[in-house]
Amino acid sequence: MLRIEGVAKSFGTFRAVDGVSLDIKAGEFFALLGPSGCGKTTLLRMLAGFEAPDEGRILLGGKDIAQALPHERPINMMFQNYALFPHLSVRDNIAFGLKRAGMARAEIATRVAEMIALVKLDGLEKRKPDQLSGGQRQRVALARALARRPQLLLLDEPLAALDKKLRESTQGELMELQRRLGMTFIIVTHDQEEAMTMASRIGVMKSGKLAQVAPPRELYEAPRSRWIAEFVGDINLFDGESKLRDGHRLVIGTRDAGALVVAEPREPVGAGRFAVAIRPEKVKLSRRGPVSEAGRETAINRLDGVIADICYLGGTTTYKVKLDTGGVLQASVANSARIDVDAYSLNQHVVAWFTPDDCVVLQS
Amino acid sequence: MRKASRLTRFNVASLALGLAFLYLPILILVLYSFNASRLVTVWGGWSLRWYRELFNDRAMIEAAWMSLRVAVASATIATLLGTLAAVALSRGERFRGRTLFSGMLYAPLVMPEVITGLSLLLLFVALNAERGFWTVTMAHTTLTMCFVAVVVQSRLGSLDRSLEEAAMDLGCNPVRAFVAVTLPLIAPAIVAGWMLAFTLSLDDLVIASFTTGPGSATLPIRIYSEVRLGVKPEINAICTLVIALIAVVIVIASLASKLSSSQGESAAPL
Amino acid sequence: MSSRRIFARPARFAAIAPYVWMVLFFLVPFAFVLKISLSQTAIAQPPYEPVFDLSAGWDALKAAFAALSADNFRLIGSDDIYVFAYVRSLTVAITATALLLLIGYPIAYGMARLPKRWQAVAMVLVIVPFWTSFLIRIYAWINILQHDGLLNQILLALHLVSQPVVWLSTDTAMYIGIVYSYLPFMILPLYATLAKMEPALEEAAGDLGAPPWQVFWLVTFPLSLPGVGAGVLLCFIPIVGEFVIPDLLAGSNALMIGQTLWLEFFTNKDWPVASAAAIVLLVVLLVPLMLYERLQKRQLEQGR
Numbered sequence: 001m002l003r004i005e006g007v008a009k010s011f012g013t014f015r016a017v018d019g020v021s022l023d024i025k026a027g028e029f030f031a032l033l034g035p036s037g038c039g040k041t042t043l044l045r046m047l048a049g050f051e052a053p054d055e056g057r058i059l060l061g062g063k064d065i066a067q068a069l070p071h072e073r074p075i076n077m078m079f080q081n082y083a084l085f086p087h088l089s090v091r092d093n094i095a096f097g098l099k100r101a102g103m104a105r106a107e108i109a110t111r112v113a114e115m116i117a118l119v120k121l122d123g124l125e126k127r128k129p130d131q132l133s134g135g136q137r138q139r140v141a142l143a144r145a146l147a148r149r150p151q152l153l154l155l156d157e158p159l160a161a162l163d164k165k166l167r168e169s170t171q172g173e174l175m176e177l178q179r180r181l182g183m184t185f186i187i188v189t190h191d192q193e194e195a196m197t198m199a200s201r202i203g204v205m206k207s208g209k210l211a212q213v214a215p216p217r218e219l220y221e222a223p224r225s226r227w228i229a230e231f232v233g234d235i236n237l238f239d240g241e242s243k244l245r246d247g248h249r250l251v252i253g254t255r256d257a258g259a260l261v262v263a264e265p266r267e268p269v270g271a272g273r274f275a276v277a278i279r280p281e282k283v284k285l286s287r288r289g290p291v292s293e294a295g296r297e298t299a300i301n302r303l304d305g306v307i308a309d310i311c312y313l314g315g316t317t318t319y320k321v322k323l324d325t326g327g328v329l330q331a332s333v334a335n336s337a338r339i340d341v342d343a344y345s346l347n348q349h350v351v352a353w354f355t356p357d358d359c360v361v362l363q364s
Numbered sequence: 365m366r367k368a369s370r371l372t373r374f375n376v377a378s379l380a381l382g383l384a385f386l387y388l389p390i391l392i393l394v395l396y397s398f399n400a401s402r403l404v405t406v407w408g409g410w411s412l413r414w415y416r417e418l419f420n421d422r423a424m425i426e427a428a429w430m431s432l433r434v435a436v437a438s439a440t441i442a443t444l445l446g447t448l449a450a451v452a453l454s455r456g457e458r459f460r461g462r463t464l465f466s467g468m469l470y471a472p473l474v475m476p477e478v479i480t481g482l483s484l485l486l487l488f489v490a491l492n493a494e495r496g497f498w499t500v501t502m503a504h505t506t507l508t509m510c511f512v513a514v515v516v517q518s519r520l521g522s523l524d525r526s527l528e529e530a531a532m533d534l535g536c537n538p539v540r541a542f543v544a545v546t547l548p549l550i551a552p553a554i555v556a557g558w559m560l561a562f563t564l565s566l567d568d569l570v571i572a573s574f575t576t577g578p579g580s581a582t583l584p585i586r587i588y589s590e591v592r593l594g595v596k597p598e599i600n601a602i603c604t605l606v607i608a609l610i611a612v613v614i615v616i617a618s619l620a621s622k623l624s625s626s627q628g629e630s631a632a633p634l
Numbered sequence: 635m636s637s638r639r640i641f642a643r644p645a646r647f648a649a650i651a652p653y654v655w656m657v658l659f660f661l662v663p664f665a666f667v668l669k670i671s672l673s674q675t676a677i678a679q680p681p682y683e684p685v686f687d688l689s690a691g692w693d694a695l696k697a698a699f700a701a702l703s704a705d706n707f708r709l710i711g712s713d714d715i716y717v718f719a720y721v722r723s724l725t726v727a728i729t730a731t732a733l734l735l736l737i738g739y740p741i742a743y744g745m746a747r748l749p750k751r752w753q754a755v756a757m758v759l760v761i762v763p764f765w766t767s768f769l770i771r772i773y774a775w776i777n778i779l780q781h782d783g784l785l786n787q788i789l790l791a792l793h794l795v796s797q798p799v800v801w802l803s804t805d806t807a808m809y810i811g812i813v814y815s816y817l818p819f820m821i822l823p824l825y826a827t828l829a830k831m832e833p834a835l836e837e838a839a840g841d842l843g844a845p846p847w848q849v850f851w852l853v854t855f856p857l858s859l860p861g862v863g864a865g866v867l868l869c870f871i872p873i874v875g876e877f878v879i880p881d882l883l884a885g886s887n888a889l890m891i892g893q894t895l896w897l898e899f900f901t902n903k904d905w906p907v908a909s910a911a912a913i914v915l916l917v918v919l920l921v922p923l924m925l926y927e928r929l930q931k932r933q934l935e936q937g938r
Contacts, residue, residue, distance in 0.1 A: 050529055050637035069640060070532040083530035087548045096544075100535030148534065371747050378740035379748075379756065386763045386817065389774035392784060396777060403782075445652040452649030453934070457642040465649060468656040470930045471923060474868060476875020478892045479912045482899065483663030486909070490666055506659040509652065517934050529637050538641045560765075567767045570877055574899075584769050591773050591882060595780060603770040614765050 001026040001184060002047075002152060007056035007066075008208075009042055016042040017053070018208035024186065029178050031199035032188045035231070039208040044154050044188045048077045060151065071100070076150040080157040082141035084129040090116075090140050091125040097148045115143040118177070135166050142174075146181070155187040159194060171197050192232050196220070204228055220279075226362045229277045234318075236283070236329050237362075238276045249356055252276055256327025260301050262359040275362045280318060280332035282358035285350050302353045303329060307344050319344060321352050394607065397600035414601035424602060427586035431566055434497065434582060438504035439561035445505065446512025446561070447554055451542075453513070454520040472510045480507060481574030488575060495577030503575040504568060508561035515560060519553035520546070559613050566606070664916075671706055671909035706910035716894065716911065720918065723891040726880070727873040730812040734869050735862065737813060738820035742861075743854075745821070746828035753829065760825075764818040772811050772882050779807050779883075808884035812873060820865040827861030828854075864933075867926040871919055891915055 002024040009017040017039040024030050032040040045051045047058065049070035058066040065073055076097070085093055094115050098108045116122055119139040129137055138158065145153055158174070159167045175198050178185050189195050195202050196216040203213045212224045223229035226237065240254030248264045252274055260276050308328065309320035314335070321329045329352050344350055397415075401408025418424060449469055456462070472480060484503045485495075493499055523546065531541035569584040576582060581589075583606070590599055710716040745756045763771065778784045779801035786798040801807050831854070839849040877892035884890075889897070891911060899908040 045637075048529075048533055050532075050640075052636070069537070070529070070637065071535045071537055075533075077530075077533045079526045079530055081524065081526060083524065083526040085527060085530070085545055085549075087545075096531070097534030100540070144530075144534070371744070374740070375744035375747050379744035382737070382741035382744075382817075382821075383756075383759055385814070386760070389771065389778055389814070390763065390766060393770070393774040393777055445655055448648040449652035449656075451645050452647075452652070455638075455641050455645035456649060457638055457645075459642075459646045459649065461653070465653055465656070466931055467927055468660050469652075470927045472660065473930070474871040474923065474926055476872055476877075476892060476915065476919070478875050478877050478895050479667075479916060482895065482908060482912050483667045484659065486666040486670055486905070487659065487663040502659060506655070509655070513652070514930070514934065521934055525638070528641060532637065532640070539644050541641075542644075563765050563767075567769065569769055584767070587769055587773070588878075591769075591776065595773075595776055599773060600777070603767070603773060606767050606770060610765055610767065614762055 001061060002186075003057075003059040004043075004047075005057045005059065007043070007046060007053045007058060009039075009046060009051055009053050015208050017046070019056070020205075020208075020210050021056075022203060022210060022213065024184060026184055027182050029175065029185045029198060029200050030187070031195035031202045032186065032205060033192055033195040033202050033232075034190065034205035036190060038205040040188045040190075040205045041156060043205070044077075044156055044186065047152070047186065048075060048154055049073050074148075074150055075152045075154060076145040076148055077154040077156065078141050078145045078158050080160060082129075082137050082161075084137055084140055084144070086129050089126050089128055090121060090132070093129070093140055094144050094147050096144065101148060111147055115147050118146070119143045134162055135170065138162060138170065142177075146183075150183075152184045152186065155185060157189055158187065160189075160191075167194070174198060204231065206231075222360060223277070223362070226275055226277070229360065229362060234280050234330060234332070236278045236280065238278075238327060239273065240276065241273055250361065252361070254327075256325060257303060257323055257329065258325045260359065261356045262361050263356045265361050272363070277360040277362055278329075278354055278358060280330040281316070281334075283329060283331035283352050283354050285319060285321070285331050285333060285344065285352055287349075288351060300353055300355060301359075302351060304349070304351055305329065307346055307348045307350060310344070310346060317343065319350075321350060323352075390607065393600055394604045397597070397604040399597065399600075402597060414597040415605075418598050418601045418605075421598065423581075424583075424586055424598075427581045427583045428602070430497065430580055431583035434501050434504060434572075435562045435565040437497075438501045438508060438565045439558050441501070441505045442509035442561040443512050443554060443558040446509035446557060447516050447550075449509065449513040450516035450520055454517050455542075469510045469513050472507050473514065477507075477568070477570035478574075481571040484571065485574040495575060496580040499575045499577070500572050500580075500582065503571050504561075504565040507568070507571060508564045511560050511564060512554075512557035515557040516550060516553050519550045523549055555616075559616065563610055563613055566610070667909045667912055670906055671913050672703060673906050706906045707914070709907060710910050710914055715889075716891075716914075719889050719891040719894040720914070722888055723874045723876075723915075724918070726808070726812075726876075726890060727870050730809055730816070730873050731866055731870045733809060733813050734816055734820040735866065738817055738824055738865065739862075741817075742821045742824035742828055745825050746831070757822075757825065760818050760821050768815060769878060771815055772879060775807070775811055775814065776802065776882065779810070802883065803885040805884060808880050811879040811883040812876065815879060816869045816873065819868045823864035823868060824858065824861040827858045827864075831857055860929075863925075864929055867922055867929065871922050871926060874919060875915055 002022075004020055004022040004024075007017060007020050008015065020039075020043060032043060034040045042051060046053050046066075049065075049068055049072070053066050056066065057064045060074070085096065088096065091112055094112045095108050098111055103111070112125075116125060119142055121136065121139055121143065124132065124136060129140065132140065138161070142158070155174075159170055162170060171194060174185075187195070187198065196219075199216065201213060201215055202219050204211045204219065206227060212219060212228050214222075214224075219228070219232055223232060229235050229237070238252075238254040238257045238260065240252045240260070243251045243253045243259065245251075245264075250262050250264050251259050252262060253259050254276060257276075262276055303321075303323050303325065305321040305323040307319055308322040311318040311320075312335075316332045316334050319331045319333065321331060323329055331352055398410050398412070399406075399408055400411030400413055449465070452459075453462075453466055453469070481503070484499075484506065488495060488499045527545050527549070528538075528541050531545040532538065536544055567584065568582075569588050572582045573585055573588075576585065583602075587599060587602065590596060741760075745753060745760070748756055776783075780786075781798055781800070781802070783801070785801060786795075789795045789799065790797075835853055835857070836849050839853045840846070844852060875892045876890060877896055880890045881893055881896070892915075895908050895911045895915070898904045898911060
């Protein structure tokens with residue numbers, strides 16, 4: 001439905017968006033994720049029409065809208081600070097776009113009532129924005145943007161201004177709404193958990209370029225680069241060189257963790273320098289080593305070390321294990337029992353282990 | 365949150381003395397305007413005698429009428445032009461001649477009035493314009509539109525730009541977005557600008573002296589020539605009336621600016 | 635093109651009317667002042683010899699240029715009255731600005747330290763006198779300072795003086811008048827910077843061992859310098875050209891340049907000399923004016 005082709009935008013000598021191409025399907029909930037200054041907001045503003053791209057095309061339903069003005073696009077945006085008109089009531093804010101569309105008065109009234117019911121703001125129609133709570137303002141902004149039934153809804157950090165609890169419940173509501181309306185949503189966020197929770201696909205941006213576009217699970221479990229692996233979630237990284245190949249297993253010699261056995265990536269890699277990446281929750285700890293299965297020594301990576309740091313996080317505990325080989329390995333262990341008979345203490349000797357399939361090989 | 369305990373005794377004393385210094389002279393003036401005695405030294409009891417005499421002073425009444433007309437006319441034109449100038453400066457981005465434009469608008473704010481007055485008079489003489497109501501009005505417009513521009517520009521500058529973007533996103537072209545969203549939000553600043561222009565015009569002696577013609581003195585010119593001859597109780601009375609008029613204007617202006625600032629807060633990001 | 639640019643196109647049209655107005659009524663008049671300052675005095679109405687007659691064509695223009703004379707400027711440069719007036723204007727302005735800073739700073743500082751809701755009240759209280767007529771405020775002081783005015787009555791009643799003191803027509807009266815009239819212009823920019831200052835900064839300085847006077851001198855004052863600059867310029871520039879206050883409150887033996895200009899213009903009807911005096915005054919004020927313009931621009935045009 002929406003096709004972005006080689007779009008670029010510079011501010012002075014700074015290339016904010018640098019050749020982005022992307023296809024978004026109708027009914028998709030797409031998230032643009034990235035650190036601040038990566039160009040995600042600029043890309044969103046180009047979709048809304050607040051910035052015109054220097055290069056490239058933006059096709060909506062086959063029509064190039066790259067140079068169209070904001071009011072000429074069937075796209076609406078929910079602003080980060082909501083941008084509610086302070087001089088207008090909730091009702092007039094929601095009706096604002098409908099009036100511009102030249103809709104009949106009766107029809108406007110019906111649509112506004114429908115929107116107010118949709119976002120559960122009944123009884124607040126006559127309030128001004130400064131008489132609303134943060135969560136209520138967010139709903140008004142959403143209703144205002146949805147009222148024109150846009151083909152595409154853009155959401156710029158829509159939940160950034162809400163506190164944690166409200167943010168989580170609103171995430172659920174937004175997803176529910178999107179499914180029910182069958183509309184296409186594009187959300188910009190710097191919060192990876194938010195992107196993971198809500199979006200069906202995530203585009204990670206870095207320095208104006210799309211680094212990877214993938215569903216949340218793939219992004220987390222199969223990051224395409226070292227940078228993405230580090231940006232999305234916590235990860236252990238060990239640099240090394242490939243030493244030998246054994247069937248679909250690969251042995252990589254690392255400086256800090258010795259030789260590690262990893263599964264051969266889907267796209268075969270040649271020789272050279274690699275990084276082995278392993279998520280902390282994939283690392284298991286035990287007092288003694290895992291029961292080794294005779295003859296299958298290579299099937300498991302087993303590293304000895306001592307507990308150097310303990311970080312209790314409630315649901316999980318993160319241990320930092322100082323490896324005998326010199327490196328530090330993070331392991332995240334679920335606190336599955338209330339009484340911690342199994343917890344490790346500082347300087348305790350432990351064995352950390354993980355399977356080759358839990359490792360990701362990244363080209364350095 | 366600031367706590368009152370941050371106030372030292374020195375702070376309180378300087379505030380109290382400062383405000384007393386600002387207000388006592390005016391209060392004394394108002395008080396004397398109700399003095400029955402002609403002598404300033406003697407309190408002769410309450411009286412409205414000087415107000416009565418004032419209303420029999422044709423020249424004074426005419427000057428007051430002239431001043432009021434000039435103030436209303438010049439404040440209205442100045443508000444129109446000053447608002448346009450503020451819009452161009454805060455929303456026009458870069459345009460040719462912008463530096464000259466802003467320079468011309470900011471300089472009169474501090475320019476000694478003798479210079480402004482003299483230069484305008486020379487212009488009117490060169491244009492062979494008949495000096496009187498219109499020349500004073502144009503001169504005051506030139507001065508006061510700069511004040512209006514500054515007041516409105518500072519409001520426009522603090523306005524959240526995403527409000528205008530939201531209006532465009534919801535189907536307004538730029539001009540309609542300005543009319544539907546920006547204008548209502550800066551209206552209190554425009555009102556305050558008009559009030560400021562009005563009182564500045566009502567107050568001005570120097571520029572009016574240069575640009576007016578024979579037979580059309582403004583109130584300050586009239587008061588000035590009386591004051592040069594010494595203190596007179598009638599002057600106390602007319603001054604009190606002007607203060608009362610301005611007080612009314614201030615109340616309206618401060619209500620308008622209160623409205624403006626409360627809306628400004630809600631427009632700010634959370 | 636960005637949304638700002640989309641907005642900018644119609645916004646620029648708004649500049650046309652005020653631009654034309656300011657060129658016509660602010661810029662062009664200076665050309666006339668310059669022109670007349672270079673012409674000869676004539677006993678006529680208007681009292682100067684026209685310098686340009688554009689209808690006469692190019693030759694006439696050249697002749698007119700040849701006839702221009704710097705006599706008026708030479709007069710201003712050599713006549714003690716003018717030199718003295720400029721020097722006096724600058725001295726008065728410097729002294730008065732220093733007084734204003736000394737008196738205004740503690741008041742602004744006190745305001746900034748008030749609880750938030752009281753700050754708004756204090757600000758209105760400081761602005762209100764500024765809205766009250768300038769002339770009336772001077773007149774109010776004449777009431778107080780005259781020979782049998784309130785001040786002398788109080789002093790006599792308290793037996794602080796044995797006979798009335800002459801206040802009017804003295805420099806003291808003039809300085810009182812100037813400080814009184816310009817005080818809000820000094821307080822407001824000072825207050826604006828002081829109120830924006832993070833209270834934690836002063837607390838941190840105290841926490842790090844600075845006694846109160848050092849906290850003020852090493853932290854508060856340096857951080858308030860932009861406000862000091864704005865206040866000083868806002869007072870200094872107009873005071874140099876002040877006419878009403880010295881005219882009504884100071885003695886007539888030493889004139890400021892604004893008074894001299896007024897005198898030349900209204901009493902002596904010597905427009906060319908008055909124009910030359912205005913040009914010189916403008917040149918004297920050029921640097922502070924440019925500083926002020928930059929300050930104003932920065933304040934209004936950089937987003938806050």
